[in-house]
Amino acid sequence: MSVIVTDAGFVTDDWTLGFVPVTDAANDVASLDVSSDTDPATLMDKISSTQMIRVDFPSFADGRGFTIARQLRLAGYNGRLRARGHVISDQYAMARRCGFDEVEISEELAERQPQSEWVFRADWQENNYQARMRGKG
Numbered sequence: 268m269s270v271i272v273t274d275a276g277f278v279t280d281d282w283t284l285g286f287v288p289v290t291d292a293a294n295d296v297a298s299l300d301v302s303s304d305t306d307p308a309t310l311m312d313k314i315s316s317t318q319m320i321r322v323d324f325p326s327f328a329d330g331r332g333f334t335i336a337r338q339l340r341l342a343g344y345n346g347r348l349r350a351r352g353h354v355i356s357d358q359y360a361m362a363r364r365c366g367f368d369e370v371e372i373s374e375e376l377a378e379r380q381p382q383s384e385w386v387f388r389a390d391w392q393e394n395n396y397q398a399r400m401r402g403k404g
Contacts (some may be wrong), residue, residue: 269351276386297319299319302323303323303332314343320347323349324350324352
């Protein structure tokens with residue numbers, strides 16, 4: 268089982284439509300599973316009809332998923348965007364700033380990094396030093 272993390276903490280997964288690997292997806296699917304090595308340009312013809320995109324993080328040291336999320340948001344994707352895998356609580360604010368709506372972690376990680384550690388970082392908008400440096404925060 269997995270644990271879903273939002274700004275409110277740990278929540279129940281309400282997504283019931285499953286996920287289609289991007290390599291098997293036609294242009295009209297409800298959700299996509301995207302690996303961290305996917306070129307975001309290859310997703311552009313699919314984003315208008317996709318309700319959720321889940322981006323895999325095979326390692327907490329692999330930041331390519333953050334780039335995918337940012338590029339999808341800049342391209343106009345307005346659906347749900349979920350990071351899945353080895354995202355740690357210290358990366359939650361970055362995930363939210365890049366455009367992710369939620370993070371899916373294992374129960375094992377949730378035990379090692381309890382809800383309080385994730386909620387502590389849920390004030391990601393208040394602590395955005397980059398916006399402050401640009402005079403927007």
